[in-house]
Structures are given as C-alpha cells and as structure tokens.
Amino acid sequence: MMKHIKSILTLFVICAVVSVALATVNGITAPIILDRQNQAAAGALLEVMPDGGTFEKVDLSEYELPASVKEAHKASNGGFVIQIEWAGFNPGNITMVGVSADGKVTGTKTITVKDSGGNGKDSAAEIPAMDANGYYVGSDINTIDGVDTIGGVTVSTKAYRAAVKDALAAATILGGGSYVSPEQLLLNNLNAALGTEGVEFDKHFFAEVLEGVDTVYVAKNSAGYVVVIGENFIGVANGAVVGGVDGETNAIAVSAEDKATAETSVATIKATTYTDIDLTQYEGISANITSVKVTNGGVYVIEIDGEGYGINGSYGSKEHIQIKVSISADGKMLSCETVYQNETQGFGDACSKAEFYEQFNGKTLSDYTDTRTEIEPSERKDYVSDIDAIAGSTVTSAGYKLAIMNAFNAVKILEGGAN
Amino acid sequence: MSKNNNLSIVTKGILKENPVFVLLLGTCPTLAVTNNVFGAFGMGIAAMIVLICSNMLISALRKIIPDGVRIPSYIVIIAGFVTIVQMLVQAFLPELNDLLGVYLPLIVVNCIILGRAEMFAGKNTVGKSALDGIGMGIGFTLALVSMAIVREVLGAASFAGIAIPFLEPYKISFLVKAPGGLLVYGVLIALVYIITNGKAPKKRSFSCEGCPSRATCNPSACGGEKEEA
Numbered sequence: 001m002m003k004h005i006k007s008i009l010t011l012f013v014i015c016a017v018v019s020v021a022l023a024t025v026n027g028i029t030a031p032i033i034l035d036r037q038n039q040a041a042a043g044a045l046l047e048v049m050p051d052g053g054t055f056e057k058v059d060l061s062e063y064e065l066p067a068s069v070k071e072a073h074k075a076s077n078g079g080f081v082i083q084i085e086w087a088g089f090n091p092g093n094i095t096m097v098g099v100s101a102d103g104k105v106t107g108t109k110t111i112t113v114k115d116s117g118g119n120g121k122d123s124a125a126e127i128p129a130m131d132a133n134g135y136y137v138g139s140d141i142n143t144i145d146g147v148d149t150i151g152g153v154t155v156s157t158k159a160y161r162a163a164v165k166d167a168l169a170a171a172t173i174l175g176g177g178s179y180v181s182p183e184q185l186l187l188n189n190l191n192a193a194l195g196t197e198g199v200e201f202d203k204h205f206f207a208e209v210l211e212g213v214d215t216v217y218v219a220k221n222s223a224g225y226v227v228v229i230g231e232n233f234i235g236v237a238n239g240a241v242v243g244g245v246d247g248e249t250n251a252i253a254v255s256a257e258d259k260a261t262a263e264t265s266v267a268t269i270k271a272t273t274y275t276d277i278d279l280t281q282y283e284g285i286s287a288n289i290t291s292v293k294v295t296n297g298g299v300y301v302i303e304i305d306g307e308g309y310g311i312n313g314s315y316g317s318k319e320h321i322q323i324k325v326s327i328s329a330d331g332k333m334l335s336c337e338t339v340y341q342n343e344t345q346g347f348g349d350a351c352s353k354a355e356f357y358e359q360f361n362g363k364t365l366s367d368y369t370d371t372r373t374e375i376e377p378s379e380r381k382d383y384v385s386d387i388d389a390i391a392g393s394t395v396t397s398a399g400y401k402l403a404i405m406n407a408f409n410a411v412k413i414l415e416g417g418a419n
Numbered sequence: 420m421s422k423n424n425n426l427s428i429v430t431k432g433i434l435k436e437n438p439v440f441v442l443l444l445g446t447c448p449t450l451a452v453t454n455n456v457f458g459a460f461g462m463g464i465a466a467m468i469v470l471i472c473s474n475m476l477i478s479a480l481r482k483i484i485p486d487g488v489r490i491p492s493y494i495v496i497i498a499g500f501v502t503i504v505q506m507l508v509q510a511f512l513p514e515l516n517d518l519l520g521v522y523l524p525l526i527v528v529n530c531i532i533l534g535r536a537e538m539f540a541g542k543n544t545v546g547k548s549a550l551d552g553i554g555m556g557i558g559f560t561l562a563l564v565s566m567a568i569v570r571e572v573l574g575a576a577s578f579a580g581i582a583i584p585f586l587e588p589y590k591i592s593f594l595v596k597a598p599g600g601l602l603v604y605g606v607l608i609a610l611v612y613i614i615t616n617g618k619a620p621k622k623r624s625f626s627c628e629g630c631p632s633r634a635t636c637n638p639s640a641c642g643g644e645k646e647e648a
Contacts, residue, residue, distance in 0.1 A: 007488040014480075014492050018499035025503045029510035036513055 045073055045081045048107035049098030053077050063173055066166035066181070070094070072174055077101060080171040086163035088156035089123060090114040095131075097164055099171035105136045105144075105164060115156045123156035130160070141168040141179065155350060155390070185249070190217050192245040193226045194235035201226065203354070206335035206361075207326045208272050208297045210265045225269070227262035234262040239270075272296060277414065284413050286373060286406035290322070292414070298329040300411050306403035308343050308351070309395040321351060321396065323403055325360070327411045336360040336404070343396050350390045351400055359388050365408045373405050425550055432554030439562035440611040444530040448522045449563060450604065454595040456579040458518040459567035460560065465508065465519070466526050467556025469500045471549055473532055474540040476500075478548035481541050493536045494527070501527045531559060562607075569603050570594045 045055045053076035060072060071083035078101030086093050092114040098106035108131045115123040130136070130150070139147055144165045149157040169179040180188065190201050196219065204216035204225070215228040224237030234244045234254055241262055244254040254262075274293040277300075279285050291303040301324065308321040322340040327333050338352040350356050365371055369386045380398035389397035438444045445466070452458045473496050477484075484492045505523050508516045516523065526532065535555055540548040572578055574594030576586035593599045 003485065003487070007485040010484055011488045011492055011495070014484075014495050018495055021499060022502055022506075025506050029506040032510040033506075036510070 044096060044109065044111065045075070045098075048096045048109050049075055049077075049079055049081055049100070050107070051075075051077050052079060052081065052098070055081065058174060063170075065170045065173055068163055068166045069170045072170060074174070078175075079106065080174055082167035082170050084163045084167050084170075086159050086166075088115040088159035090116070093127070093160070093163075095160070095163060095167075097136075097167035099168055101175070103140045103168060103172060103175075105139050105168065107131075107134065108136055108164065110160075115153075121150070121152035123153040126150055126153045127156060127160060130157070136161070136164050139164070139168075141165065141172060144168060185247075188249045189233045189245055189247060190219075190226045192249045192251070193233035193243055194219060194224050194237060195243050196221075196223050199223055204269065205324065205326070205337060207274070207295050207301050208268050208299055209328055209334065210268060212261045213265050216265060216269065225262075225266045227265050229258050229261060232258060234258055236262050236266045239263065239267065268297070274301065282413050285410045288320075288403065288406060289410055292410060294414075295326075299326050299334060300329070300414060301326045302407045302410060303339060304403045304407055306399035307395075308341060308399045309393065321399055321403070323357065323400065325404060325407045327407060329411070329415055331364045331408065331411060333360050333363050333404075333408075343393070350393065351396050356388075356390060357400070360404055365405075365412075368401075368405070371405055371408070373402070373409050375402065425547075428547055428550040429554035429557070432551065432556075432558040433561065434558070434611070434615060436555075437558040437562055437611060438531045438534075438555050439559060439566075440608050441615075442531075442534075443608075444534055445559060446604075448525065448529060449566065450597065450600040451522050452519060453563055453566040453600060453603075454570050454574065455518060456564060456567040456571050458515070459563035461508075461512070461515040462519055462522065462526075463556070463560025463563045465504050465523060466529060466531065466559055467552070468504055469497065469526055470532055470535060470556045470559075471552035472500045473497045474535055474548035474552035475545050477536045477540040478543060478545045489541070490533075490537075493533060493541075497532050497536065498527045531555060566600070566603055566607060569607070570599060574599060 042055055046052055055073040055075055058072040058074050058080070060069065066084075068084045068086050069082055070085050073081045075081065075098075080099050082097045082099060084095050084097060085091075086095065092112060093110060094112035095108055095110040097108050100106050110127050110131055113124050113127050115127060136144065136147060144161060147161060149161060169181065172179045187201070191197055191199055200220045201217040202220060204218050206216075210216065213227055213229060217226045217228070219225070224235060224242065227234045227236060231247045232244055232252060232254070233247070235242045241254055241259045244252045244258070246252050273296045275295075277292040277294055279289065279292060286304070288305040288307075289302060290305060293301045295301065303322065303324050305320040305322055320340075321338065321343065324335075324337050324339050325333055326335045336357045337354075338357055341349060341352050343349045343351060370383055372383070375383050375398070380394050384394060384397045384401055387397065387401055432438065434441075436442060439446075439449050448462055448466070452462045473493075476496050477493055480492070480496075501524060504526070505516075508519075508523060535551060539551045543551070568578070572583065572586065573591050574596075575592070576583050576590040591599070594603060
C-alpha cells in the first residue's frame with residue numbers, strides 16, 4: 001500500500017513541479033510570442049495599406065456584410081483591411097484588401113491561392129501578379145466593375161473582382177455608410193414596383209414575342225408581374241398597372257405607352273398556351289431534342305441535350321447539359337436558359353449563369369458563321385470562335401452551341417424549310 | 420570519474436554509438452528535417468538541450484522515482500523540457516519554429532531521449548548523464564547536419580537556404596524528397612560502418628538492457644535474452 005502511495009505522490013510531485021516550470025516559462029514567452037504574432041499580422045495588413053498605422057480587429061457580428069467577408073481590421077488612418085474568401089475556379093481563395101477612408105483600394109494581397117488553370121494562362125500565377133502590380137489600386141465601388149478581367153483566366157479574375165467589390169462594400173458599411181448590392185437593389189425595385197415587401201421573384205422565360213419589353217419578373221407568391229422597360233420597373237397585378245419605379249426605387253408616373261405595353265405583355269403571358277409537337281412526324285431533327293412545344297403565338301419552345309464535359313464523364317462524354325430555348329417562327333431566339341447541368345464546378349458550371357446563356361437571346365442563325373449541327377471533338381475550339389465561350393471550358397461551350405444550332409435546325413424543319 | 424572515462428562517454432555518442440547511424444534511433448525527425456541544414460542544426464541543438472536536461476534531472480531523481488512509475492515520470496520530465504524548448508524557440512527563433520513545425524514537439528517521443536534516460540541516466544551520476552547527453556546530442560546533431568548537407572546541396576543546390584548557382588543545373592531534386600532521404604540515410608549508415616571498420620558495437624554489446632520494451636520484444640531480434648515473467 002505504501003509503495004503505491006509513494007508512487008502516486010512521486011508522480012504527482014514531478015507533474016506539479018513540471019507544471020510550475022512550464023507556467024513560469026509560459027509567463028515569460030507568451031507575451032513575446034503574442035507580440036510577434038501581432039507584428040506578423042500587422043505586417044500583412046501594412047502590405048495592403050502602408051499608411052494604415054496601427055490596426056484594430058472589428059467585431060463583424062454587429063454588421064450585415066457580404067458573405068465573402070471573413071475578417072476586418074480598422075486602421076488608425078480611418079481605412080479598413082478586409083479579408084475576403086472567394087471562389088473562382090476553386091473555392092477557398094483568401095485575399096486581403098486595403099480600403100482607404102475615402103473608399104479606394106490601397107492594395108491587395110492574396111494569401112491563399114486555390115485557383116489554378118486557365119486558357120493559356122494560369123490563375124495561380126496571374127492572381128499574385130495582379131496583387132503585385134496593384135491591379136485594383138485606386139478603384140472604388142463605382143469604378144471597380146470597369147476594371148477589365150484578364151483573358152485566359154476570366155473566371156478567376158471575374159470572381160476576384162467581385163470579391164474586391166465585396167470588400168469595398170464592407171468597408172463602406174463598416175465606415176457607417178450604406179451599400180446595397182445590385183441583387184438587393186433589383187429585389188427592392190421589384191417589390192417597390194408591385195407594392196409588396198420581401199417577395200421573391202423569378203425571371204420569366206420568354207415563350208412569346210413581347211415587343212418593347214426588356215425583362216419580365218414573376219412574383220413567387222403570385223402577387224403579380226413586374227415588367228422592365230428600359231430603366232423603369234412597372235408592376236402589374238390583376239391585369240392592371242399598380243405602380244412604377246425608376247432603377248433607384250423612386251416612384252415614377254408610368255406613361256400611357258409603357259402602361260399599355262406592360263399590361264399587354266402580361267395579358268400575352270397569361271394567354272399563352274402550349275401544344276406538344278410529335279417529332280416522329282419529321283425527319284432530320286436531332287435525337288438530342290427531348291421536347292418541342294409551340295405556343296399559340298407560333299413560338300417554338302425546345303428542350304435539348306447538349307454534350308458537356310460532365311463532372312462524372314471524360315472528354316467527349318455524353319454527360320449532358322440540358323437547355324431550353326424559345327425561337328420564333330421567323331428564326332429569332334427569344335429566350336435561352338439552362339435547365340440542368342452537371343459540369344465541373346468553377347469551369348463548366350458558368351453555363352448555368354444568365355450572363356453566359358443570355359448571349360444567345362435575340363440571335364438568328366445568320367449571326368453565326370459556323371452553323372454545323374455535328375462536329376468532331378477535335379473541332380470544338382474553332383467551333384466556338386463565334387460565341388463568347390467560357391474561358392477554359394471549350395467542351396461545355398461547344399456543347400451549348402451545338403445544342404442551339406440543332407434547335408435552330410429543328411425550327412427550320414418544323415417551319416417546312418430544308419434540313 | 421577519470422578524464423579518459425569522461426571523454427569516452429562524450430565521444431562514443433559521436434561515432435561509435437552514434438544514435439542515428441549506429442543505434443538507428445530518432446529516424447523520424449532525421450528523415451523529416453534533413454532537407455535543410457538550418458532546420459537540421461536547429462533540431463539537433465533542441466534535442467541536445469532536452470537530452471542533457473532530462474538526463475541530468477532523471478539521474479538526480481533516479482533513487483527517488485519508484486520503479487513502477489519510472490517510465491511515466493521520465494515522459495513527464497522529457498515532455499516538460501520539450502515544451503519549454505518549444506516555447507523558447509517560438510518566442511526567440513520563430514523562423515526555426517516554422518521550419519521544424521510539428522517535429523519540434525515530437526522530440527517528446529524521440530527514442531534517443533527516452534532510450535538514454537532508461538539506458539544511461541537511470542543508472543549513472545548526474546555528471547556522467549550530462550556528458551552522455553552532450554555526446555549523444557552532438558552525435559545526433561552531426562548526423563542530422565551531415566545528412567542535410569548532402570540532401571540540400573545535391574538536392575536543392577543550396578546550403579542553409581543560400582543558393583549555389585553553379586550546382587543548379589545538376590541538382591537531384593529527388594534527394595530532398597522522402598525516398599531521397601532514405602537513400603542518403605542508408606548510404607551514410609554504410610559509410611559510418613566502413614569508417615568504424617565494422618567495429619561499431621554489435622547490438623549484443625549494448626543488448627536489451629535498459630530498453631523499455633525488453634519484456635515484450637523478440638529477444639533474438641536484438642541479440643538479448645527475453646526476461647522471464
């Protein structure tokens with residue numbers, strides 16, 4: 001028994017003495033280590049804001065900031081250094097952005113670069129080079145969108161630019177100002193036009209010809225429609241205009257002409273009917289076309305598979321993207337959207353974004369120089385030379401264009417033209 | 420303690436019983452940190468400090484610590500010294516801390532430290548244990564640095580981070596990677612064997628005595644005899 005007690009006591013005393021020794025050394029070294037860490041952190045902050053002086057970390061929980069903002073430090077000169085995490089080709093890129101008190105970028109430094117690849121360039125090299133060259137220095141929230149992306153690494157540099165814009169917005173908010181993102185401003189305009197609050201909207205797929213109208217949004221709660229004509233948003237509920245705002249949510253008096261256009265457009269949308277077309281009655285229509293309907297206005301709504309890269313496939317695989325287009329009887333594309341895609345994140349999934357597929361709206365077959373409906377895989381690069389292809393995603397872009405050429409071809413056949 | 424005896428305690432760790440090339444202890448940090456001379460030297464010195472301090476304290480407490488809690492006591496003492504060294508390195512040599520990374524705290528489980536505590540410090544005086552720590556520490560440091568010189572100079576065309584431009588076209592990048600480390604390790608073991616003319620101690624000559632695992636391991640593997648239960 002005594003033997004055990006002695007063992008326990010001995011081990012206890014050794015542990016206690018070691019603990020005291022560790023506590024003593026920690027008491028000496030901890031402030032030095034902390035000081036070094038602060039100096040290192042301040043060094044990184046000073047790199048993007050050389051005139052920053054000293055920095056104080058900001059508690060972000062009190063502010064509503066863009067989701068990409070992860071950390072912020074307030075400089076003694078009134079500016080901010082914002083840490084943002086963004087996704088280009090890959091998620092997890094982390095950039096420090098210095099923003100001066102007057103809202104201009106003082107410097108950027110990407111401390112974690114996860115992006116790599118591109119078309120003839122490598123974003124892993126281009127992004128640090130942009131930081132080193134002060135690519136965004138001097139830009140503010142109003143001018144940042146005008147800064148060019150870099151060809152060959154468009155996806156990365158576009159995402160990077162958006163992230164820097166988030167940092168500028170965050171600095172504005174942290175400085176006591178207000179900033180409304182374009183997405184929020186759009187939502188505010190839509191609700192203001194319709195006289196609603198907090199309602200969400202879907203963009204209407206144009207399956208009919210609506211003259212003089214840019215875009216139509218449909219309230220998800222069926223409260224009505226908002227017709228966009230130029231800068232103006234015009235709310236239509238129960239068939240009649242209920243209000244209108246300019247692009248800055250300010251109420252406007254809707255002109256009689258716009259009122260008539262908006263009401264007619266909504267009436268047309270509501271009156272549109274769809275009739276399925278039996279494709280077996282026609283020869284020469286691509287087997288990739290899965291559905292064709294014709295509206296009472298004579299517009300064809302076509303769903304078609306395109307051969308994308310496919311996240312589970314290999315080059316040239318049949319993993320498909322599925323798109324929906326509407327083409328008028330005279331061969332003009334009214335609308336185009338992605339119904340389904342399974343493309344590689346950061347590369348091919350750009351095809352699901354309106355900025356890519358909306359480039360086909362308003363086009364006719366004569367707008368394209370290469371209108372083939374079949375190509376060899378090796379010909380894809382040349383095939384997409386007449387569209388704004390997704391950088392680094394030739395396969396996806398070619399698959400998209402091929403599907404659209406087949407849709408145009410189908411309309412030609414359905415209208416009785418030659419194959 | 421005669422002067423000759425003291426000197427032999429120190430010198431045996433350098434070549435004859437070199438912990439890395441003869442006793443084959445501490446292989447993990449040896450392979451991990453020897454792609455840079457600065458890191459290898461830092462690791463060697465850090466391990467030597469821990470070795471000397473832990474040897475001395477364990478030796479001083481050898482008659483107080485009951486046999487049943489011997490190993491836990493040794494581990495606590497070693498871990499304490501390693502943590503102290505780590506905190507000091509973090510505070511005053513942050514570059515070295517970044518270079519050694521996780522291998523610095525892993526000195527706690529370095530076989531050399533616990534091995535010398537068991538085989539030497541637990542049975543000898545404080546003075547002799549300190550000399551053993553110095554000898555083994557120097558041997559460990561020299562081994563790491565010699566490996567690092569070969570790997571960094573030939574593999575990265577640099578020395579302690581300073582580029583050697585004329586070697587750049589001829590560098591063998593493979594050597595700074597893990598397989599290259601094993602290759603250099605093997606070659607240097609063979610070289611030490613040749614230098615000592617095969618007179619490096621056979622495993623039997625230091626046998627299993629003092630080994631923490633002697634009661635459970637295969638006795639024939641190291642030339643010892645298994646203890647009877």
